[in-house]
Amino acid sequence: MDTAFSDRRRRDLLLAAVFVVIAALLPLFVKDVYIQNIMVLTLMYAALSQSWNILSGYCGQISLGHALYFGLGAYTTSLLFMKFGVLPWFGMLGGGLISAVIAMALGYPCFRLRGHYFVIATIVIAETALLLFQNWDWAGAALGIDIPVHGDSWLKFQFARSKLPYFYFALVLACIAWFVTWWLEDSKWGYWWRAVKDNPDAAESLGVVVFNSKMGAAAVSAFLTAIGGSFYAQFVSYIDPESVMGFQFSLLMALPAVLGGIGTLWGPVLGAVILIPLTELTRSFIGGSGRGVDLIVYGSLIVVISLARPEGLVGLFSPRRREIVR
């Protein structure tokens, strides 16, 4: 049975490699800039949702305030660059570290809350941060920060002419988030997180330090989310509080994982690949007059999924698991 387990781990890794190669070759066939843009966003949300999944899926601490870490990443990178001339590459790491520290500082009081109360706290904290940033003059307040673009530069991670560098960076980001999850899944942390999610009392009795597990998950999750935020700031080269810290980002990080399969390795990727293109396309083709068609699509998808396959779409691809359940 031990070999069956490591076989599955290896198969996951192999599958991921195949997907990466396919994704990397896509731009050869897709020249349309609009579609390329959607591909970048899809990969970015895959990475973000994968990061969200670590805290909320594996460890079971549902956060609807991850926009905070996304925004912190975007702001840290942009502010460090604009005010101190720090290159975005370092800004990214800085944003990640700051977010991880803040996630733990917030976790200290919040992880005493259970269930819905925790979810509410995450929403309130993210909304508070949004208001703070809207009124913080040094950080551009509600007007935000315009990052000047002076032609293509790998050093400054700016590309005016082509989307492709962003595409490949987003691909690397998605790979990192996936690989970190893959690696943590079969580690002490991964097991501790799932135990905490399923039953904190039983976990504690088996030597799991529940509080520390949650803190660890929050730090890793916030770090990776902030890297995504940094990337987004570079990608759009203009940020303001609403456009990087708005509640919709918290939702957009959670939904792919929920759709694909919460607390699973492949759920976030699968969810993002379906959800992001779908919403972007509905927004541009059906949208126009009625903003909110994309939201209707989200809503209906979630209803259909929760009725038909509550464990997420990944359930469709694991017949073995279904046999077991029966």
Place this chain on the structure above:
Amino acid sequence: MTALLETKGIWKRFGGLIANSDVSISIGRGEIVGLIGPNGAGKSTLFNLIAGVYAPTQGSIVFDGEDVTPMTAAERCERGVGRTFQVVKSFETMTVIDNVIVGALIRTTVMREARRKAYEVLEFCGLAPRANILASQLIPSEKRRLEVARALATEPKLLLLDEVLTGLTPIEAQTGVELVRKARAAGVTVLMVEHVMEIVMPLVDRAIVLDLGKVLVEGKPTDVVRNPKVISAYLGDRHAVGA
């Protein structure tokens, strides 16, 4: 040889209710001790005080020569206290073997080692054929055994069993009894809370009877069941012939 576990004058109050008053018990290494008593006697409270779920209002708990009174449940687990829950608390979305791996991970962080160990424990508990199904798919008696398996994977010196035999069919209970004997043979000391006297009495070396939060009687199971105080606590004074 010193006792493995000693509670020294433990009191536990919940508001105005005194659940345990001045309980001093001692468990020797390699013993199987039964903790019995009528409903509301304070068995579960004492059990949870030893496991580290509650802190005593007064008194101290010494485990393996160390004062563990201020320690959390997780810290006590690390020192060798393993427990099961009366209402089973399996990790339902995880497979049976993954449930046990969580326990094994307190002794090793090498996953391959933890997995091997978990499989061994499952074989020991007769759950190996069920290793790869979800814990939620087990039948109730198997879930009880999974509780024991998980606790054993932490390599406890003291195993606390909270009504693991209650509510099982006679055959299932017999399997449970054999499992407890096997655990003791492997060097584990056992303290078990039980309701069902006829199953526990042949199994335990010593029985401690709690009533109204106090130790009423302790001794050999055969003596304890004949003790008038015990009979009166369980059945009322009328039945305590010769009291």
